[in-house]
Amino acid sequence: MAKWGEGDPRWIVEERPDATNVNNWHWTEKNAGPWSKDRLTELLNNLKISQNGIDCKITEVKNIDGEASANNRKGKLIFFYEWDIKLKWEGRLAGNKDKIKGEMHIPNLSEENDVSEVDITVTVTGNGEEAQRVKAFMHNVARNEIRNQLKEYIRSLKEEFSKGLILPKKGETTVKPDNVSTITSGFNKKINMEPIVAPQDKKVVGCKLDTKSIELSEKFQCRAQEFYDALTRIEMVTAFTQGHVKMEAEKGGKFSLFGGNVTGEFREMVPGKKIIQYWRYKQWPEQHFSEVTFDIEEKEDHTLVSLKQELVPASEVDQTRENWKRYYFESIKRAFGFGAFL
Structure with a gap:
């Protein structure tokens, strides 16, 4: 058996121009939390949704709690994110000057769930007929627009935090796309140990x-x-x-x-x-x-x-x-x- 650092290419740092992370073997990590909060705010704040005479928009990203990180192990990118998001919205019916206000709550944006499965609850201030119509619009139409923005967040998270995590091998100046596989922390597959x-x-x-x-x-x-x-x-x-x-x-x-x-x-x-x-x-x-x-x-x-x-x-x-x-x-x-x- 070879000793540590002898004969095993994973440990031969002198073959790499930067002498670090040989063949992308070591675990490397980036904190994506602050970037994610800024990106989610950018994508959601002032988002406008209009259809069939109803105009609504997100007026405030009230709260974003959670964390996100990007990790590399042996050429595989593992993304972990878990967010609890609260939004404020307002809208109005065509021909009506009165604004109707409410909130939206996204409690479980994570790599565990497909974006189409992410829960989004809608509440409204007031109980009148107009308030209920706008609430129904936010539930049936605006939630899909919100999910599209969340998809964009996930796409841009992977794009932004792939940079620098996978390093080129000896003789390469850039990373070939074929050398990188992007997976979530759950590998899109959940395991449950057999109950005993x-x-x-x-x-x-x-x-x-x-x-x-x-x-x-x-x-x-x-x-x-x-x-x-x-x-x-x-x-x-x-x-x-x-x-x-x-x-x-x-x-x-x-x-x-x-x-x-x-x-x-x-x-x-x-x-x-x-x-x-x-x-x-x-x-x-x-x-x-x-x-x-x-x-x-x-x-x-x-x-x-x-x-x-x-x-x-x-x-x-x-x-x-x-x-x-x-x-x-x-x-x-x-x-x-x-x-x-x-």
């Missing part, structure tokens, strides 16, 4: 739960810190779980993965060396948590990860062991290229 339900004939009420331990080890072709990041950086966890992630990567911080099927809490974190979590499946007995320890050890030519999970319900051991291999280890290797030994 104990067989009915083994269900015992009022008795102590029978538990066992699981021990696994796996080699990864990466630095120890890179594997640690894969379990603690929300954009990287999003990439390998292929779904929305909630996570506070700090001692005592909570996490929720795989559509809420896996939840838990960080108990100990030693960067590049160890992670200890309280961890449970959604369909385990209520309030029952196991304790998972990841020991991360960087070797000469790979990183060895040893996992120990205690207090696993005895009837769930085999399936849980397989899910660690399938949904964690194999997915991490596939998402970040940590499984390739050259």
